[in-house]
Each structure stands twice: as structure tokens, then as C-alpha cells.
Amino acid sequence: MVDEPSAGAYYGSIVAAPYGKAVFLQLFEYLGEKKQDQTVEVEYITMPDLIDKSLAEGAVTLKNLNIFYELDGEGEIITGQLPPAGTKIAKGSTIVLITS
Numbered sequence: 001m002v003d004e005p006s007a008g009a010y011y012g013s014i015v016a017a018p019y020g021k022a023v024f025l026q027l028f029e030y031l032g033e034k035k036q037d038q039t040v041e042v043e044y045i046t047m048p049d050l051i052d053k054s055l056a057e058g059a060v061t062l063k064n065l066n067i068f069y070e071l072d073g074e075g076e077i078i079t080g081q082l083p084p085a086g087t088k089i090a091k092g093s094t095i096v097l098i099t100s
Helices: 017-031 055-064
Strands: 044-046 068-072 078-082 088-090 094-099
Parallel strands (some): 068 094
Antiparallel strands (some): 078 094
16 A cells, blocks of 8 residues: 555655556446547647737737637736747637736
8 A cells, every 4th residue: 555655755646646547447447438549639829919909909819819818907908918929829728918
């Protein structure tokens, strides 16, 4: 058991996870669950530069790119963005627009 690990490693991901994996593999085998292909294709885009644009214009640009956003501020002009322009992000990601 892993009640008191003594090999120097004591983090759950190192000590207990292998046992958890073995338990779940046996459980799924017992229940007759087949292994599923879990490969997911992720489409990346380059983050546009939205600084000094109006919030409305930025929102339209992001909607067209399938990017969601959260606001930090109450202004109508975008003064900052996270992640910065030029960063590769996955479609469907959520970014932060800073307004003033």
C-alpha cells in the first residue's frame, strides 16, 4: 500500500496514480468498456492585436474567430489584452480584454 511511501517521492501523482490507473483499467475491463480513441484535433489561430480598438469592434473580431472573452474594466476602448497579439491560441479559448 502507499500509506507511508519511503522511496523519497510522496506526491500523489507519483505514488498513488499508478495504482489508480491499474484499478480503473481492471474496472473498465470488468464492465466490458472498450478503450475509445480520444485523439482531439485542436485548431490554433494567431491572437489579433485589439489594443486601441473599440470594444464593439474587438467583440466582432473575436466572435468571427470563435474566441470568447472576459472584460477587465468598464471602458469602451481596449487598452490591453491577455494573451498578447501574435500568441497562438486554440479556437474556443477565452481571453481577457482590458478596457478603460
